[in-house]
Amino acid sequence: MKKSVGLLSLFLFIDLSASTEAAEQSAEWQKTLAAAKTEKEVTVFCEPTIDAQNALREFQKAYPEIQLKLFPIGARDFGNRVLAERRAGKYLADVFSGGTTTPSQVLAPAMALDSIRQTFTLPEVIDESLWFKKRFHFADQESRFVLLSDATVVSDLLTYNTKLVRPDEIRSLWDLLQPKWKGRIIAYDPRLPGGASNNMRFLYYNPRLGPKFIQRLFSEMDIVISSDRRQLMDWLASGRYPLALFVGREVETAKQQGLPVEEMYSVKTDGAMLTSGAGSVTLINRAPHYHAAKVFINWFLSRDGQIAWQKHTDRNSLRTDIAKQAITNWKERVPREDGDYIFTNLSEYDDLRPGRKIVEEALAKAKQK
Template sequence: MNGPNFRRILTLGLSMFLGLAVRAEAQEWKTKWDKILADAKKEGKVAVAGPPGTAYRNVMRAFEKKYPEIILEYQGFTPSNFTARFSKERQAEQYLWDLYITGPTGFDITAKKAGELDPIKPLLILPEVRDERVWLGGFEKAFLDSEKQYVFAFQAQITPQVHVNREFIPEKDLNSIKGLLDPKWKGKIAINDPRVDGAGNGRIALWAGQLGEEFVRALLKQDLGLTRDDRQLADWLARGKYPIAIGIGDTEIQELQKIGLGLKVEPLGGKLAEAWRLSTGWGAVRLVNKAPHANAAAVFVNWLLSKEGQTAWATIASRPSRRTDVPRVVGLSPEPGVDYFDIDREERVNLRDKAQEISKSLLR
């Protein structure tokens, strides 16, 4: 039985089998989700520690509207404040938190080693949350930890590495990051001191991983102006004392532009990947070990990472999502097709220390 009829029967049988498998898989997640949702409503609340600020609290209110049966206990912390409080609570055997939302910090590594985080990946049940197509670089790439289980980054924000005052340096003379090594820019570049933690160190760390140590060493030999004062760095740039600045924030530039200074300051490098720092900001979530409301935590995190939750994050908090199917935040959302270097990954945590080491050896 090798003729056309056999092939048609085989194709039909295979299609039926695949259809049954898809339906079974759909039924499996739906059954699991319905049980979790029912149990979450019995728990009645979820405790979330997250970023401070009214905008973030307003995002959380959108969850309460979606699930009024689950009370959201939300408290905002800076990373250092949460770490100190969490440590004291653990010593007292108090297990108060379900989820912790903040950017990548040393807490992730120490808490994971101490067994104080549980894998969050098994909680991510909704197909739209696990959909590879809707996350920048794919679903798996959103995990920052080496195991791809514990820390899920749902925010992706780009910030310029370098700013140039075009009043003093036209674009035809400098239009790329690698162009900074030209000897004619020696003594014309200022940087937020990379020998200490901060924006300058972060820029050098990124380039060390992306462009290599040789590039970094050559740049640090360009007779850089050093400061640990963001306002001074902005003033140098705006007035042209140093028409090129590394590691400066938009806030400082905007303040000077309000009084008519630095009106021609702009980012360097266009859409080149090395011209931008891809960061997680406050937007990564992890599951705390011994969570008191495990089912409610699952409901919350699936909502947060859904299209609805990430739309709230992008539109209410004005922070760019890693999801590609929600509204973009102008000036902050990554550009499609650009392969940014994600320095927030655990395997790259040592780049900052390496950047400090190199900077200290070359800068006096």
């Protein structure tokens, strides 16, 4: 009897504690909302794609009393802007949503970001079990500042002209070293910042490929390098070259125009690359509208916010309580919980210098032949 009473008391205590915690979270949220309405606005900088902007504008519908001031800008330019403003004693930005390299490798070390976890208030945002592999994923080394909210399995590393190449000719990237492809491959310059960074991370840190593959690819295959992605796509679509590396989003534009190009989905034996596009969020240090920033971040990471993001961008939200079937080619692009991926935005894959050095040395060796 005493044991039963003890268990009942324990359950009542747990239930009461949970109820108290929920009430405290609700009270904190109401307090945050009230303060945000007093601030009246939130200043958010985001990647300049129309899809990203349309997704973030959904915030205004959810919180019409907080004016969303949205400024599209690339991550690198945003980083330069923030640091220049701080040197002048100006603190204008609240939130950045976009690429991960500049926030994690430039702004975080410069102490221009605050821990994003401090903004989490809504229970559904605090709960890590609602996210891919039941945890949050961060791009920065401390796992505090640059939260990754989307990640999609991508196959844009290698693109081909559908009139000149059959998918079954290339099952592994090692097949690119066959003599028949020598002098027939073009590539966006992997030595440049951004651009091919995620692709290079996948190649360099992939145990199935790694430094040896990179060295042979760029020293033996007479690859034509360009820093102009549109030129590369023109060459590929016209049939001047049958294969292209690192052309990124240009392939989607070309496909929409009906050009004979496609991503090489048949390359599966080398593993899969998981990348976050513009789907990260950071809280800027000394945000002028801190409470409004908290409301924006909680909305963005909520189910409603991530539904809006996934719908407009056609990229997979890392929240797992959202239906995925509306994503284009979702069976290929949505990561499986039991899948083995190289998630190229994680901090363990940050260092691109060794891979770029191999490319430099391989291209120099190729010129000497």
